[in-house]
Structures are given as structure tokens and as C-alpha cells.
Amino acid sequence: MSLMIKNTINFIDLFFGYLVSAVMHILLYIFCAVCVFSATSFVVAIPFERGFSLSELDKLEILVLISFVFVTVRFFKRNVLEEFTFWLCLKRYAFISSFTVILFLALNCVFLMVLLSEKGEIGRSDLFEYLDLKYFLFSSVYIFILYAFAPLPTLAWFQNFKDDVKEDIRKSEGEEKNTQSTPDQSDFYTDSEGKTKADSVNIDAADLGSVHGDSSEAASFNSDKK
Missing domain, CATH: 1.20.5 (Single alpha-helices involved in coiled-coils or other helix-helix interfaces)
Incomplete structure (x- = not known):
């Protein structure tokens, strides 16, 4: 009887554990997808707020867009060269985008709290205050993080150093085994x-x-x- 109760409790625990894990994974993937869409659309769409025309862009906005396209293509190309799977590449890109969005939202909340303490109240227009500054700040951080976290090949001298360390460890382990196996003379x-x-x-x-x-x-x- 007690064994049956234990098996039932274990089955219920596993059922709800798998269910909660699946739900949380789905929510996490949805959140990351929203962050990726928000980050890319913010970088690409804000310069065209007055219309989708290249004449509306200034030189700094054109530089940001070119840099973003270059860094994004470089990120995916580096993943392919380092033989990462496409799914792992997407996960890395989603993690970077989510981190940048969360950091930007946190800083924006701090800005709104300071603004609220000064004015006593905030309106909808306050959310779009200093929009150009926020755009360039977010875009610069986002591009820098994408550039920094692209996978790179291991340097030759560092790889040789790692091989030497492994060889020394292997030799020391072999000497210890020989010492233990040698009889006392x-x-x-x-x-x-x-x-x-x-x-x-x-x-x-x-x-x-x-x-x-x-x-x-x-x-x-x-x-x-x-």
C-alpha cells in the first residue's frame, strides 16, 4: 500500500514537473522572441518614424543602420564558421537581444522615476522624451554587445598553452600511477x-x-x- 502511494506521488510530481517545465520554456521562448523583435524593430524602425525614405535619415542614423546590418551578418557568419548549430545561434542572438532590452528598460524606468520625482507626475509624452538620445544609446550598446559576443576562433598561442598544460597534467598523473604501482624496495x-x-x-x-x-x-x- 505504501509503495503504491509513493509511486502515485512520484507520478504526480513528475507530471506537474514536466508540465511546469514545458510551460516555462514556452514562455521563455516567447519572451525572447518578443525581445528580439522589439530590439531589431527599434533599431530599424525609429529612423523611419517620419516616413520610409532615405532622404529622412541623417548621416548618424545611416551609420547606425549599416553598423547594425554588418554586425548582425558577422554574428551569424562567425557562428557558422565555428560550426554552431542554427538553433544554438538563434539562442545566443535571442539571449543578447533579451539582455539588451531588459537593460534598456531598467535604465528607462530609472529615468522615469527621476522625472516623476522632479515633476510630480508623468504623461504619455514623457515616454518619448529624449527619444533620439535613447535610440543612439540603445543602438550603440546593442551593436557593441553583438560584436563582442560573436564566437571567435581560438588563438594559436592560447591553444598551444592549453595543450601544454594538458600534457603536463597527463605526465604528472602517469608518474603518480607509476609510483603507486612500483613495489617498495x-x-x-x-x-x-x-x-x-x-x-x-x-x-x-x-x-x-x-x-x-x-x-x-x-x-x-x-x-x-x-
């Missing part, structure tokens, strides 16, 4: 003929000889008395 000696014998055998033989010597002396003493 303190109980062995080499006689005049070059043969190796145990000291314990030598000691026992010496003790046995001394016993025989004592017995022979005792026998000779008794014969002399007679």
Missing part, C-alpha cells in the same frame, strides 16, 4: 651473486642460525659436564 637486497632477496628472509635465516648456534653451544656444554 626497502625490504629487498642484492647478495654477492647479484640475486635480489628479501631482508625479512635474511633476518629469519639469521635468527634461525642464532637459535641453532645457541642449541649447539648448550649441547657441547652438557657433554663437557658429563
